[in-house]
Amino acid sequence: MELVETGVEGLDAILNGGIARRAAVLVSGRPGTGKSILGLQYLYNGVEQFDERGIYLSFEESERDIREAAESIGFENWAEHVENGDITVFDKRQLLQEDEFAGTLDTLMAELDGGDYDRLVLDSLTMFGLFFDTEREKRTYLLKFVDVLKEFGLTSLLVAEQSEAFPTAGGVSLENFLTDGNIFMLQTPTEAGVNRYLWVSKMRKQEIQTDIFPMEITQGGIAVYERAAGFSLIGGNPIT
């Protein structure tokens, strides 16, 4: 099976190599847990390390906000990659100009068709859901959308905002069932700041490490670490 490396320190080891090509993976977590940074890093590494083109769809931010976020975390060639077309950004202005999702989907399909992209990030599914009046309509379009991504050969991260740190037994949402994999991002407050964790809870067709691993967000992006002796300890060696 062909794997797509995220290039995120530690994460590919947890995934035993990477994400299966053409998979759509849900990235969920509460606000500020690092979901958008993971998405930016995935696309940035794609270009910088793997010669893969990416497309970033944001319903929440402008192209400029996204660039500033990328540059502030240390992805200093972001703007250059956008300029020369290795990364395409569809921001909220472009995505929300149609009232009906069908129109936006047509625009997107045209771009994907001509674009030869390998990686896609949708930030976020939660906003995407607001296009639809009913759960049924949302489900139909989500299925269709995920199918389209696969048809175009894209390996995708779909960001979902969560109100709870962990999904409750009854509350595992629709999105969890429609996607091939699930990455949860967590944070717990400490006296010094926050401890951050990453948990890959599901990856269809792949053997993965299902422990919860500590991670950090620093200049240069996200790094995931081997589980330290205590659950709450950050540190240890990066998984290689």
Ligand SMILES: Nc1ncnc2c1ncn2[C@@H]1O[C@H](COP(=O)(O)OP(=O)(O)OP(=O)(O)O)[C@@H](O)[C@H]1O
């Ligand atoms: N240079 C940096 N060094 C360390 N931490 C940083 C840096 N830049 C951002 N962060 C941390 O990353 C967090 C934001 O991450 P991100 O925007 O990816 O979260 P998110 O999960 O997308 O949140 P939301 O759901 O609100 O969109 C900030 O709260 C901040 O703590």
Ligand SMILES: [Mg+2]
């Ligand atoms: Mg975000």
